[in-house]
Amino acid sequence: MAVLVVATGVIFSMLGQSNKENAALAGLDGTKLKPAVVSTIDVENGSAITYNSGLATVIDIWEDPQCPVCKNFENAIGEYVNSLVREKKATVRFHVLSFLGDESVRAANAGFCAADEGQYLDFNTALYKVQSPLENSGFWSGETLISIGKKIGITSSKFANCVTKGSNVALVQANAESMAKFGVRGTPTIFINGKVWEREISDFNLIEFRAAVEGA
Amino acid sequence: MKSSHEKFAPWLTLLARLALGGVLLVAGGLKVSKPTESANATAAYKILPTDLAHLAGYALPWLEVVIGLLLIFGIMVRYAAVAGGLIMIVFIGAIISVWARGMVIDCGCFGGGGVLDPSLAASARRTYLIEILRDLGLALCALYLYFFPSGKLGIEKTSSEEQ
Numbered sequence: 001m002a003v004l005v006v007a008t009g010v011i012f013s014m015l016g017q018s019n020k021e022n023a024a025l026a027g028l029d030g031t032k033l034k035p036a037v038v039s040t041i042d043v044e045n046g047s048a049i050t051y052n053s054g055l056a057t058v059i060d061i062w063e064d065p066q067c068p069v070c071k072n073f074e075n076a077i078g079e080y081v082n083s084l085v086r087e088k089k090a091t092v093r094f095h096v097l098s099f100l101g102d103e104s105v106r107a108a109n110a111g112f113c114a115a116d117e118g119q120y121l122d123f124n125t126a127l128y129k130v131q132s133p134l135e136n137s138g139f140w141s142g143e144t145l146i147s148i149g150k151k152i153g154i155t156s157s158k159f160a161n162c163v164t165k166g167s168n169v170a171l172v173q174a175n176a177e178s179m180a181k182f183g184v185r186g187t188p189t190i191f192i193n194g195k196v197w198e199r200e201i202s203d204f205n206l207i208e209f210r211a212a213v214e215g216a
Numbered sequence: 217m218k219s220s221h222e223k224f225a226p227w228l229t230l231l232a233r234l235a236l237g238g239v240l241l242v243a244g245g246l247k248v249s250k251p252t253e254s255a256n257a258t259a260a261y262k263i264l265p266t267d268l269a270h271l272a273g274y275a276l277p278w279l280e281v282v283i284g285l286l287l288i289f290g291i292m293v294r295y296a297a298v299a300g301g302l303i304m305i306v307f308i309g310a311i312i313s314v315w316a317r318g319m320v321i322d323c324g325c326f327g328g329g330g331v332l333d334p335s336l337a338a339s340a341r342r343t344y345l346i347e348i349l350r351d352l353g354l355a356l357c358a359l360y361l362y363f364f365p366s367g368k369l370g371i372e373k374t375s376s377e378e379q
Contacts (some may be wrong), residue, residue, distance in 0.1 A: 009278035
């Protein structure tokens with residue numbers, strides 16, 4: 001009888017997990033894709049996805065797509081960062097890390113594929129929106145990553161092939177290897193003009209971040 | 217004439233049952249409503265392959281609750297003690313493994329768990345030692361209960377009590 005209880009508990013937990021994942025995907029329905037923004041790869045700076053290079057204010061954002069604290073950062077501050085990119089107010093470099101597992105590698109590769117379509121910003125936002133609290137659960141399979149792209153409006157077969165073939169894995173690796181060079185030990189790590197942003201408030205606070213960027 | 221152990225044995229059994237059962241019930245109870253946390257915590261040890269670790273993480277809280285209740289109420293004490301003891305041995309092994317590999321994680325014993333900031337390495341090692349000692353103590357309770365399963369306030373009477 002004890003075995004029955006334990007088995008029921010396990011099945012219950014697994015069903016709950018897959019329900020959450022499906023609900024998260026459904027939440028993306030109806031998302032409108034914003035206009036494409038061209039990005040470059042900055043080889044000198046860890047092969048990061050780089051926007052508006054050469055401006056006075058430089059923001060470096062190091063994240064792993066599966067990192068839950070990165071999701072908190074994105075929720076609070078992501079939209080502001082995206083607006084800095086679109087309004088050309090700062091150079092923003094996204095360093096896409098993948099140390100949390102193979103699933104991060106797949107998601108990071110997909111991110112680079114989205115960048116090739118000029119859509120890294122919206123794809124990144126979507127990834128964090130559906131991020132599963134269970135790490136390496138198998139949720140971000142190639143098919144799911146392509147379907148996430150489709151749901152938000154990235155429908156080209158070039159993107160789908162890039163995801164399936166892992167075309168950008170070399171860039172993913174370059175980002176991973178650059179972690180040590182820039183002294184990054186965990187995620188999210190954010191640099192404003194080369195200095196690590198140390199937050200005072202434990203929750204990510206938009207006002208605090210904005211002040212740090214505008215005062216830099 | 218009873219030896220002093222015979223006099224106190226039923227109370228010692230009750231104490232061991234409440235200690236081991238109580239800790240298991242609380243640890244399991246705190247995790248039962250957070251299966252994802254439990255799964256993540258188990259995977260953080262990097263001992264089992266990820267999918268198996270997730271399954272183990274889902275199962276563990278329920279196992280702890282069931283064994284905890286059996287011990288507290290004094291049902292199938294010997295079996296529950298063996299199960300509880302084995303769980304403790306597995307935990308001790310897992311923590312030693314993580315310590316030996318220089319990993320810095322939160323054991324997730326009472327909920328939470330996962331990889332910690334490397335700067336917390338020193339306090340993590342101290343915590344590993346405390347956790348191992350605690351689990352060792354509980355394993356000894358389990359051992360005691362294997363040899364002396366019948367005591368005060370137990371629901372199931374074992375054959376020795378019916379004399």
